Amino acid sequence: MKIILVGAAGDIGQAAYQELAARHDVVTVGRTTGEHHVDVTDIDAVKALYRAVRPFDAVVSCAGDASFAPLDAFDQDTFMVGLRQKVMGQVNLVLAGLDIIADGGSFTLTSGVLDRDPIRMGTNAATANGALAGFVKSAAIEMPRALRVNVVSPGMLDVSAPRYREWFRGHKPVLSHDVGLAYAKCVEGALTGQVVVVE
Numbered sequence: 001m002k003i004i005l006v007g008a009a010g011d012i013g014q015a016a017y018q019e020l021a022a023r024h025d026v027v028t029v030g031r032t033t034g035e036h037h038v039d040v041t042d043i044d045a046v047k048a049l050y051r052a053v054r055p056f057d058a059v060v061s062c063a064g065d066a067s068f069a070p071l072d073a074f075d076q077d078t079f080m081v082g083l084r085q086k087v088m089g090q091v092n093l094v095l096a097g098l099d100i101i102a103d104g105g106s107f108t109l110t111s112g113v114l115d116r117d118p119i120r121m122g123t124n125a126a127t128a129n130g131a132l133a134g135f136v137k138s139a140a141i142e143m144p145r146a147l148r149v150n151v152v153s154p155g156m157l158d159v160s161a162p163r164y165r166e167w168f169r170g171h172k173p174v175l176s177h178d179v180g181l182a183y184a185k186c187v188e189g190a191l192t193g194q195v196v197v198v199e
């Protein structure tokens with residue numbers, strides 16, 4: 001398969017890359033890293049990426065910023081970061097790809113643990129994660145041409161613990177290898193409309 005992997009240089013992206021690149025042609029994408037540079041919040045740039053890379057069988061997104069702040073410190077602008085980046089950036093990848101991805105292709109997005117196991121300052125990311133779960137569940141029933149869509153929801157990765165553990169006290173890090181397997185299950189399996197939890 002030819003797979004477009006957005007956010008390939010990140011911690012989650014690397015986990016997905018290690019698993020998928022062993023068997024597939026993986027095209028790496030990032031804002032400033034990878035073979036193609038695209039900001040996924042710009043749907044026209046996403047469409048241009050797809051036209052440049054076509055034909056392709058799968059899109060995997062491991063990208064999406066959110067704001068981290070105490071609830072009473074958020075305002076509309078800071079809260080919109082997660083909605084614009086993590087939600088709409090990934091939704092754009094699906095909407096722009098519906099008529100260009102190969103028949104039977106798949107979209108795999110990334111959310112995270114915070115909507116089921118919240119931490120302080122995590123409300124923006126938790127909200128984005130919940131939105132993505134709703135998106136894939138609903139979008140799956142309307143996908144044309146046997147296309148599929150899922151979201152992987154990992155806990156804090158082992159490799160990310162040095163960056164995040166101060167905020168995730170008591171959370172058990174998940175193995176990057178197991179996170180990679182979740183992306184393989186979504187891309188190479190038959191699931192659709194699912195939140196694939198990795199804990």
Ligand SMILES: NC(=O)c1ccc[n+]([C@@H]2O[C@H](COP(=O)([O-])OP(=O)(O)OC[C@H]3O[C@@H](n4cnc5c(N)ncnc54)[C@H](OP(=O)(O)O)[C@@H]3O)[C@@H](O)[C@H]2O)c1
Binds near residue numbers: 032034062113
């Ligand atoms: N790491 C964890 O433990 C963990 C656990 C659960 C969920 N998550 C979620 O998984 C996602 C990725 O996390 P991460 O830790 O792997 O992040 P990361 O290490 O910071 O990497 C993010 C990657 O996404 C790319 N990217 C970000 N925004 C983009 C945009 N608008 N357009 C195109 N590419 C973009 C970045 O590219 P450039 O570097 O080129 O900008 C980078 O390659 C986040 O939504 C995070 O909340 C992470």
